[in-house]
Amino acid sequence: MNPFSSGTRLRDMIRAIRACKTAAEERGVVRKECAAIRASISENDPDYRHRNLAKLMFIHMLGYPTHFGQMECLKLIASPGFPEKRIGYLGLMLLLDERQEVLMLVTNSIKQDLNHTNQYIVGLALCALGNICSAEMARDLAPEIERLLQFRDPNIRKKAALCSIRIIKKVPDLAENFVNPVAALLKEKHHGVLITGVQLCADLCKVSAEALEYFRKTCTDGLVKVLKDVANSPYAPEYDISGISDPFLHIRLLKVLRVLGQGDADASDSMNDILAQVATKTESNKNAGNAILYECVETIMNIEDNGGLRVLAINILGRFLSNRDNNIRYVALNMLMRAIAVDSKAVQRHRATILECVKDSDPSIRKRALDLVCLLVNETNVKPLTKELTEHLEVSDPEFKGDLTAKICSIVEKFSHEKIWYIDQMLKVLSEAGNYVKDEVWHALIVVITNASDLHGYAVRSLYRAVQKARDQETLFRVAVWCIGEYGEMLVNNFGRLDIEEPTTVTESDAVDVLETSIKIHSCDLTSQAMCLIALLKLSSRFPACSQRINNIIGQYKGSFVLELQQRATEFNSIIERHQNMRSSLAERMPVLDEATFSGRRAGSVPAAVSTSQGVSVNLPNGSAKLSTAHVADLLDLSLDDAPAPSSSGGEFLQDLLGVNLMPVSLQPGHIYCVLYESFRMLFLNYNSDPHIFSFSPYYWYLLTNANQAQKRGSDVLLDLLSIGTPPAQSSPSTPQVLSSNTDNRSPLDILDRLSTPSAPSAQVSSTGGNSSMLDLLNGLPSSPPTSEGNGPAHSSVTAFESSSLRLTFNISKQPGNPQMTLIDGSFTNKSQDVFTDFIFQAAVPKFLQLQLDPASGNSLPANGNGSITQKLRITNSQHGKKSLVMRIRISYKVNNKDVLEEGQVSNFPRDL
């Protein structure tokens, strides 16, 4: 005999393992035990087989490998004694799984045991089979199980019923064999058997449509009657759980009724009465009763519509919400979330209670309630709901504030009809939880503020007041700093004061004070400090009296260890001291940020709701100088979207652009170029970190738009470069002038050549002023239409865009051998009475697409559909087969010398492009 195996009993082993102080010690004990067991197994010692396997199961539970014991299970199952069989089957269930081939060997033993005279052995076999049965075993043993469904002992019947569930799940073909036995089980009086029978019935309905049809026809009434009997049954101690008789049977019955009633009006109709009875009569002061009510609600929501019952059901859920038990509130919220789809009006009625749950002490309940509230928000209730939520923000747990602010912001954004309300709400959120707000949120706020020209003064004054009270909210501070920089003078002169505002007197130096104290606070981070510096520069031009003081503040940062701050400070310092004449232009107000572009950029998170109806350039305050700049911005935006997929960061495209610019800069040294270069560099830095806030862009605009006035040839080059993006429609007086001044300059050609990616509507330029040299210049561009010989069969034609005056049709074709590439022939037709001139089409696509836009066939579109402009597009879809094409388009033209801009999204491309 092996000296180890006799050593320890199971209990001793457990004790030894428990006594281990460290994991290493435990591993040691287990290793020793396993060695002993292996030795014993190899000796094929029947006396200890039983004990060894029991030990192995314990070891298995602790997570150690025990595969070497698998064969022992089979030997034990094959042995005659009950204890051996029991441990064998237990081991079979724990140590083996249906995928192992060993299992094949056990089928025969199980078959014998299923026919055993001892019903407990039959029970063991059924139990094991129900847990590990494979498809092969199911086929082999199904007849035995069917027979056992009629066994005299109820314990065997119920085990056989559950075993059948496993069998029909493994082999759905076998379902029909069980239909008749189940029909018999449903008439069973024994509760335990009835529960399993009902469960089997439900599972049969799931795997087989015929079974479902059969049970619906023949058993619905019977099951309704069973439920009625159970619901009305007198007290039965054995199945009673806290005063409710047999809640589990209730629940199983309600579940199977749900399966039968779903999609069948007659069956649903026949169960309405009993559902109403259960819903109204069941006691709801105990968990068991609520479990039944909950199941009943679920059934009512899923069977065919009966308005009255559904309201009843939702009211039950409403009652659940004020239950003291967390669990009840939790399930009620989950269910209400689904009920919204069914009957949102009835759910709305419980809004107040749901709102209370947002204040719950249980985080998971709070989170669900908040989600639910967001689903309930609509036009009419948005204001009170937002108010409630914002008020709760003050008292909520810090860890909940992030979720809460995100939701409030998304609600406010989605339902804001008045900008002033939006601004007010956002200010509240930012003052309360500014540190939890995501960057997009405050970026969006700035975009909205710039677009609300009549609210600039109001916004800056409110922000000024808010930031005095809540300095520690970083994002609030940033928005305030930005606005003070832009609209600082409105703070002082109370420009555009609204009636609701309380009058305030802020002096120029007060405004500077805010920035000065804040920039010095330790908690102020780099971004905020940098924003402060820009705001200060802007204020120095708005408040000439404070200029010297501001210069001193900025001067302190010339020695900053942070390169970014040091550089900004040095440059601003030199602007204030040495370039008084251009300072005011440099510090001009930012052009209005384009809401459509911004919301489009965020389209992933928020459905693009905002879309500026007219071009941004139309209502700009600062005249023609800015017109082109907005379009340059557009160009940049579009180019970013068009950026080839591999270079995923939009910044790289700009870097390329920058690379081009470096050349003229180095050709013509001079201070202005340094600033120019630097401002570009800054722009890119800012663009990378804060894509929506071009903090530095005023420089850039200035240089772009005023360069021709500066009479520097090199800057003309740059202007020229960028005026490609300036559609001739915007023919500001400067453009032709610049173009002509460049005729003898080779560099624009180089640049244009480099920029030959046709995202700029280059062809249109040629028609601007009839400037022949410019035409020559542009002839150098690869303007030949794409070769058409490779065109595959015409794929289809879609109407991509249609408005009252214009139609755009896309003829889509594929190139054989290049499934990613789609060729599109765009054709524009003018439906109106007037000729369109200066017609420009622009398109933008998401990053996974790459767009090439060839020059258009012309820029003037005859009226009444007499002729068309065509333009070729090539789209490469890097996610071919996964994502389909989508495109945003913008069409601008002139009608009777008036600018018209139309925008749209094309999403009706055929799916497989």
Add this chain to the structure above:
Amino acid sequence: MIKAVMVINTFGKPRLSKFYEFQPVEKQQELIRHVYTVLSNRPDNVSNFIRSLGAIFGPDTRLVYKHYATLYFVFLFDNSENELAMLDLIQAVFVETLDKCFRSVCELDVVFNYSKMHIILDEIILGGQVLETDSVEVVKAVEEISKLESTTSAGTLINKSIPSWWAR
């Protein structure tokens, strides 16, 4: 369908685990550890239900747990089961049965009667489905099986005679 039953002590040691959907041993241990991490971080005053369990449990997996002294009783199941009913199954059926079998059950009973725990569990849940909800009925079946074991073989494993001082 019930996917798994776990009994874990408050130090994260598994005391009983049974999976009704096949999982390799390593995965089982990972799931147990994961459940323990989730549970040990939950305060006492929150609901007993967890739905957002993470990807390793598969979609739609729900968890109901009940904390008794040093043990967590955990049921994992899919969306076809009623959470409130599962809670009742833990407290009104499973734990009550254990109480009847061990006379107010404690962790040591569970540890040393590992195999009897499985007998009890197998009389309540079979193949992930609820088999019996009457604890009297379960106790009766368990006693029959125990009797059968002790009469037919001397090598009994289920030793009910743990001295009472052990159970403290």
